[in-house]
Amino acid sequence: MKQTLMGNDAIAWGLIHANVDMVSGYPGTPSSEILTTVQKIKKQLNLPMYAQWATNEKVGFEVAYAGAITGKRTCATMKQVGLNVASDALMSASYIGNLGGMLLVCADDPGFHSSQTEQDSRVFAKFARIPVLDPATPQDAYDFTKLGVELSEHFQTPVMLRPVMRVSHAREIIEMDDETNYQPKEGKFQRDIPRWGAVPRNDRYLQGIEQLKRVEAIKAYNWEHFLKEQFEKCQGKELLIIASGTGYGYAKETLSECGVEADIIKVIMPYPLPQDQIKEYTQKYDKVLVIEETYPCIEEQIATQNLFGKNTNTTQLIDEMSKAEILKSLQKLEIYRGENIYEALEISKEYPLPKVEARPPALCPGCPHRDLFFAITKVFKKKKAIYPSDIGCYTLGLAQGAIDSLLCMGGSVSMASGYSIADPEKTVVATIGDSTFFHSGIPPLINAVYQNHKFILVIMDNSTTAMTGRQTTAEREHKDIDIKKVVEGCGVACHEYFYTNELSKTIDFFKDIKKVYEQADGPVVVVAREFCVLDKERSKEFLPSLSVMVDEERCVACDLCVSSYKCPPMAYNANGKVEIDPFLCIGCGSCLDALCPTDAFVKIDKGDK
Amino acid sequence: MRYQSVIAGFGGQGVVFLVKVLAICAGNRNIPFLGTENHGMSQRGGAVSCHIKIGDFSSPLIDTNQADLLIGLEAQESLRNISFLHKNGKVVTNADTNFPRLPFVTAKADGFALAKQGEFPIQALNVFMLGVVLGSIEDFPFSQEEVRTAIEQMNAKMAQQNFKVLEMGIEAGNRSKN
Ligand SMILES: Cc1ncc(C[n+]2csc(CCOP(=O)(O)OP(=O)(O)O)c2C)c(N)n1
Ligand code: SF4
Ligand code: SF4
Ligand code: SF4
Numbered sequence: 001m002k003q004t005l006m007g008n009d010a011i012a013w014g015l016i017h018a019n020v021d022m023v024s025g026y027p028g029t030p031s032s033e034i035l036t037t038v039q040k041i042k043k044q045l046n047l048p049m050y051a052q053w054a055t056n057e058k059v060g061f062e063v064a065y066a067g068a069i070t071g072k073r074t075c076a077t078m079k080q081v082g083l084n085v086a087s088d089a090l091m092s093a094s095y096i097g098n099l100g101g102m103l104l105v106c107a108d109d110p111g112f113h114s115s116q117t118e119q120d121s122r123v124f125a126k127f128a129r130i131p132v133l134d135p136a137t138p139q140d141a142y143d144f145t146k147l148g149v150e151l152s153e154h155f156q157t158p159v160m161l162r163p164v165m166r167v168s169h170a171r172e173i174i175e176m177d178d179e180t181n182y183q184p185k186e187g188k189f190q191r192d193i194p195r196w197g198a199v200p201r202n203d204r205y206l207q208g209i210e211q212l213k214r215v216e217a218i219k220a221y222n223w224e225h226f227l228k229e230q231f232e233k234c235q236g237k238e239l240l241i242i243a244s245g246t247g248y249g250y251a252k253e254t255l256s257e258c259g260v261e262a263d264i265i266k267v268i269m270p271y272p273l274p275q276d277q278i279k280e281y282t283q284k285y286d287k288v289l290v291i292e293e294t295y296p297c298i299e300e301q302i303a304t305q306n307l308f309g310k311n312t313n314t315t316q317l318i319d320e321m322s323k324a325e326i327l328k329s330l331q332k333l334e335i336y337r338g339e340n341i342y343e344a345l346e347i348s349k350e351y352p353l354p355k356v357e358a359r360p361p362a363l364c365p366g367c368p369h370r371d372l373f374f375a376i377t378k379v380f381k382k383k384k385a386i387y388p389s390d391i392g393c394y395t396l397g398l399a400q401g402a403i404d405s406l407l408c409m410g411g412s413v414s415m416a417s418g419y420s421i422a423d424p425e426k427t428v429v430a431t432i433g434d435s436t437f438f439h440s441g442i443p444p445l446i447n448a449v450y451q452n453h454k455f456i457l458v459i460m461d462n463s464t465t466a467m468t469g470r471q472t473t474a475e476r477e478h479k480d481i482d483i484k485k486v487v488e489g490c491g492v493a494c495h496e497y498f499y500t501n502e503l504s505k506t507i508d509f510f511k512d513i514k515k516v517y518e519q520a521d522g523p524v525v526v527v528a529r530e531f532c533v534l535d536k537e538r539s540k541e542f543l544p545s546l547s548v549m550v551d552e553e554r555c556v557a558c559d560l561c562v563s564s565y566k567c568p569p570m571a572y573n574a575n576g577k578v579e580i581d582p583f584l585c586i587g588c589g590s591c592l593d594a595l596c597p598t599d600a601f602v603k604i605d606k607g608d609k
Numbered sequence: 610m611r612y613q614s615v616i617a618g619f620g621g622q623g624v625v626f627l628v629k630v631l632a633i634c635a636g637n638r639n640i641p642f643l644g645t646e647n648h649g650m651s652q653r654g655g656a657v658s659c660h661i662k663i664g665d666f667s668s669p670l671i672d673t674n675q676a677d678l679l680i681g682l683e684a685q686e687s688l689r690n691i692s693f694l695h696k697n698g699k700v701v702t703n704a705d706t707n708f709p710r711l712p713f714v715t716a717k718a719d720g721f722a723l724a725k726q727g728e729f730p731i732q733a734l735n736v737f738m739l740g741v742v743l744g745s746i747e748d749f750p751f752s753q754e755e756v757r758t759a760i761e762q763m764n765a766k767m768a769q770q771n772f773k774v775l776e777m778g779i780e781a782g783n784r785s786k787n
Contacts, residue, residue, distance in 0.1 A: 004636040006646065029648055113647075136667070137643070170669040171632045171644040249668035323672045344673035344692035351712050356689045359619055361655030396653060469648070568654055583724065583731045 001178045007138040007167040010174050011105060012037035014145025017177045020075050020103070021049040021184030022067040024060040026439070027468035028079030029114035030165040031107035035077050036471070047182055053471050056409075056439040057082035061089045061104070065158070068102035069196060070187035073149050077105045080121050081408065085440070087124070093158050094128045095207040096198060097214075100185060101153035103145065104130075108164045110293045111320030116391070116408060118318065120295035122244075125160045126271040129211055131218050132160040134245035134270050134292075138172050144268070155218055157211075164293055166246050166320075215272045223274035227265070231277075234263040236284040239335050244270045244298055247291035247321060254326040260336050267292075273301045282306065287333055289314065293321050308333060362396055362568050366543060366588035368499045368530035369394045369460055371506045373402035374565050374595075376429055376458065379510040385427045388415040390441075392433035393466045393532075399566050403431070410440025416523075417444065417453040427517065428455035434483060435465040435473045442486065445523070449491040452522040456513060459483055462530040463538065470535055483527045497528045501544070504594035533586060546587040547604040552577045554600035565595055610640065611664035612750045613671045617690040618682030620647075620654045623735035626763070627680070628659045630739065633759035634751040635663050645669040658690050663750055678746060682720075682738055684708050701742045701782075703734065716745035718781040733774040736760065740778015745785050753779065 005013070011034045015023060025035045038051045050067075054060030057078040067074035078086060083106050090104065106124070109115040125132035133148050135141040141163050152159040198204050234240065239262035243251045248266045255262055263285075267273075270292065282288045282304055290299045290309035299309035308314040314332050316325045323342055330336035347353060363370050376387070377400065389395060389403040390412035397403050407415060416430035432441050437459050445457065461483055465471040475481040487494035495516065497509045517524045531538045550570075555577040561570050562578060569584035570591075578600070591601040614631075618624045628644045635642040644661040660671040673692045677699070681687025684704035691711070694700070700713050703720040718741045724731045743753050751759075753775075760775065761768040 002636070002639075004632050033648070137669075166645055166669045169646045169648055171628065171646065172642060173636050173639070246668065249666075250670075252667045320670075322670060323668065342672040342674055345694070345696055347691070347712060351710055353688060353691075353709055356685055359654075359656040359685070359689075361620065361653035364653065393653065583721070 001176055003174050003176055004171065005138055005142075005174045006033065006169060006171045007135070007141045007163055008033035008169070009037045010138040010142035010176070011145050011161070011163065011168075012041060013176055014142045015075050015103070015149070016041055016047070016180060016182060018073060018101075018146040018149035019182060019184050020073040020101075020149060021047075022064055022072055022074040023049070023051045023077065024054050024063040024074075025077030025105075026054050026057045026060050026082055027465050027471040028082050028107070029468055030109055030163075030168040031077050031079045031082070031105065032468045032471065033168070034105060036469070045180060045182070049184065055474055057086040058089055061086040061093075065089065065093050065098065065102055067187060068098035068100040068152070068158070070189045071100040072185050072187045073101040073153065075103045075105060075149075078107075079115065080106055080108045080119050081115060081117055082106070083121055083124055085409070087128075090128050090130070090158065094130050095204060095211055096195060097156040097210075098152065098158065099156065099190070101149040102158040103148045103152060104158050104160045105145075106160055106162055107168045108162055108294070110164050113165055116406075118294050120293070120297060121160065121162045122270050122297040123295045125162070126297060129215055129272075130158050130160055131155070131222075131269055132162050132271050133268060135161065135163050135167050136245050136248045136266070137167060138170055139174050141167055142174055142176055155214055157214055162245070164246055219272045219274040222269045222272065223277050226268040227274065227278070230265050231281045234265070234281060237261060237263060238286050239263070239333070240265065240282060240285040240288045241291060242267060242288060242298060242302070243291040244293075246293055250321050250323055250326055251291045254323045254330070257323070257341060258327060258330065258336050258338060260330060262335070267298060270298050271301070273298065275301055278302055279304055287335070289329060289333065291315060291321070291326060291329075294318070360399070362399060362566065363393060364533045364586075365568050365584050366533045366586040366590065367393070368462065368528070369397060370400065370565065370567065371499070371501075371503050371590055372431070372458065372460060372528055372530075373397040373400045374503065375506040375510045376431070377402045377564065378507055379514055380427050380429050380456075384425075385429055386419045386423065388412045388419060388428065388430045390430075390432040390436045391467075392436050394431055394433055394460050395467075397431065400564055409436050410444060413441050413444035413448065413457060416455040416457060417448045417451070420453045420455045429458065430455060431458045431460060433466075434459060434461040434463060434475065437483065438474055442490065445487070445490045445492075445525070448523045454517075454520060454522060456517055456524045456526065459487075459525070459527045460530060461527050462532040462535070464532050464535050466532045466534070470532065487525050487527065492523055492525050495524070495526045497526060499528055499530045499542075501542070501588050501590045502593050503590055507594060533588075543586060544589055546589045546592075548585060548587060548589065548591060548601060549580055549604050550578045550600050551602050554598045555596075556598055558597060560597065561591065561595055561601075565591065567591060610750060611662075611666070612678070613660070613662045613676045614678040614680060615671055615676045615690050615693045616659045616661065616680045616682075617686040618657050618735075619686060620657055622657070622682045623732065624657045624659050624682065627735050627739055628661055630756065630759045630763055631661050631663070631751070633762050634755045637755065637758060640750075641665060643667075643669045656686060656689060658686075678742070678749070680738060680742055682734060699746055701738065701745060703738055716741055716782055716785040718778070718785060723777070728777060729774045733771065736771045736774045737778040737781075740775040740780075741782040741785065742778075743775070744779035744782020746782075
């Protein structure tokens with residue numbers, strides 16, 4: 001059956017068609033739509049399966065892994081940095097293995113589009129000694145998902161599928177199974193303490209030996225099923241290209257568009273590679289070029305004299321791949337001597353172009369995070385404060401000068417501890433979202449309470465995981481889970497603030513918190529109950545949909561709204577006064593109160609319009 | 610056939626909707642295509658640039674100097690993406706009279722002004738601009754009928770409303786040719 005699908009949807013269908021019935025993940029671009037789509041299919045076809053968001057990637061991995069121990073086919077989904085969090089579980093799971101099948105889908109983000117790092121999960125798979133499949137297209141993503149589950153069951157090891165963003169978020173026509181003949185396996189835990197409960201040194205040492213043998217067996221499989229036929233067809237010309245994932249697509253197109261002839265190998269499983277067999281063939285070429293995103297994973301496994309790639313500075317070392325970059329590599333190898341067909345046209349001086357201003361992402365018009373940041377920076381002045389923050393929509397508070405440092409999920413809380421110890425003269429005000437707090441904010445809070453670290457922690461609770469597309473959070477689904485109670489359980493009072501669009505109230509609340517802080521000798525914790533504008537279920541009760549404008553007479557162009565509040569509709573017009581773009585404004589009314597020193601923001605009576 | 614277009618705008622304008630519509634058009638005719646979409650961070654009002662390659666391609670991205678068509682839902686975003694066009698590439702942009710002269714065949718329509726006048730809701734600007742493409746770009750690979758079918762497949766409930774806006778776009782596109 002042919003279907004037009006995005007890569008992540010293709011992976012979801014692949015899981016269903018592979019009879020996977022436990023899928024557990026934590027959201028993160030570009031991986032999030034996999035689990036969302038599984039949930040949709042589950043509902044649509046009424047499938048008996050488990051498909052849920054976990055509180056973090058480690059939890060997600062472990063839930064799925066236990067399922068695979070009992071003989072089920074399972075999957076954990078995450079983005080590449082999520083694997084850092086789940087890595088402790090993965091490293092051991094690779095020794096212990098599984099009876100059923102477990103696919104670990106780890107979506108990479110070459111080019112840092114939505115991620116703090118550009119790390120290559122294939123290298124992580126190599127580090128953990130588990131096989132990894134690298135799809136080039138959504139079709140591959142579907143096929144390799146099914147293949148990965150089979151391989152995991154066959155070799156009794158977790159298998160990684162590593163789609164990059166340009167596969168996860170690419171769309172194409174896919175050929176998939178006509179029918180969904182869903183037959184998940186039953187989970188039956190078989191007691192085997194030396195295996196599931198293996199302890200150092202003996203049991204784990206033996207599992208380590210098994211692991212090494214398994215890697216050799218998978219190498220042989222890789223050669224027989226994915227590589228041998230391709231290598232045997234090679235002509236042995238001047239150049240051989242070995243490409244993995246999207247690299248294959250880019251390389252193929254570049255070759256045909258530049259008219260360069262070369263043999264090209266598509267690596268389906270970039271780890272573990274059968275080096276010896278591959279080297280027999282690479283010898284026959286003058287030059288071998290490896291094209292892969294983003295680290296030299298294949299390159300470092302083969303490493304022969306005639307091999308070129310990142311370590312020889314022939315291909316790019318950082319950033320998303322492009323045909324222009326491959327063309328450059330071909331030029332460096334003196335294989336291609338023609339013109340650069342991917343160079344932007346030079347537009348002649350006859351056509352003067354205006355400067356195009358950057359358009360960075362921003363908090364949505366009406367987002368409550370903006371009011372909190374405005375109030376925090378107003379009450380806790382920059383000169384005497386440090387603002388560590390965390391990963392989520394609120395990271396965009398950077399634009400308001402309300403964030404000084406970012407590290408990784410949960411980092412705001414522990415770094416607030418560190419700052420408060422190292423620079424006690426300053427007031428540390430940390431901000432974190434609800435999903436991030438549950439993900440990894442609780443252990444550092446307990447740490448701060450027990451060691452009396454004095455700082456302010458503001459939990460911005462919009463009751464959703466907004467940045468990654470509004471996945472449900474624990475407390476949204478299950479009302480008994482309450483951040484306030486969790487904080488109190490950590491041994492510290494929780495100051496609750498119910499957001500309103502009256503900015504003055506938000507400012508007053510933080511003035512009160514300042515007083516609490518002055519008397520405190522440990523952390524001061526705030527939970528601000530907010531909403532997300534895009535969250536249709538909840539936003540209606542918060543948004544009054546007013547019509548708002550700036551009274552030009554009153555605006556003195558003091559710049560406060562445009563530089564510190566930064567609601568996207570606000571911009572200077574030709575008269576040098578601030579004007580509100582009615583297409584962008586959602587009429588939340590937050591700017592009416594306490595923002596403008598001359599009260600230039602005014603409500604328009606609906607009747608006047 | 611090989612046809613490459615870049616669709617540019619900013620988060621919230623519905624660029625991804627257009628990618629999906631064109632993907633369905635290609636799917637319905639069984640022509641291979643590869644498209645890429647922006648999700649996540651860039652959706653918060655930031656610059657968005659989606660690529661769609663119709664025909665025999667194996668990589669999802671369009672390089673500079675390669676695109677046949679640039680559809681810009683906002684003037685600045687059109688200019689930001691101009692380097693994708695090859696020398697015979699064409700531009701269809703939402704822009705007012707301040708839009709600079711370009712060395713490319715250019716069709717302009719002031720979608721913001723029309724939406725301000727209440728001709729259509731601002732959320733339908735994407736559909737309007739697709740209409741402008743249909744009305745002005747003769748070698749565009751899909752017919753009006755094919756696009757209508759795809760729009761209906763995307764969202765049957767909104768189809769009639771969308772057709773109306775599409776029609777306005779087609780007329781504006783026709784006018785921009787003269
Ligand atoms: C380890 C890790 N996992 C996942 C992500 C992807 N990610 C970015 S922000 C975010 C969650 C944001 O939710 P929340 O903290 O509630 O803030 P909101 O966006 O709702 O303001 C996630 C999951 C990440 N950056 N790092
Ligand atoms: S998506 Fe929600 S939380 Fe994120 S910026 Fe927009 S309103 Fe704020
Ligand atoms: S805060 Fe008021 S006076 Fe200052 S620029 Fe904005 S609208 Fe004008
Ligand atoms: S009412 Fe004011 S604060 Fe709210 S969206 Fe409009 S301009 Fe922004």
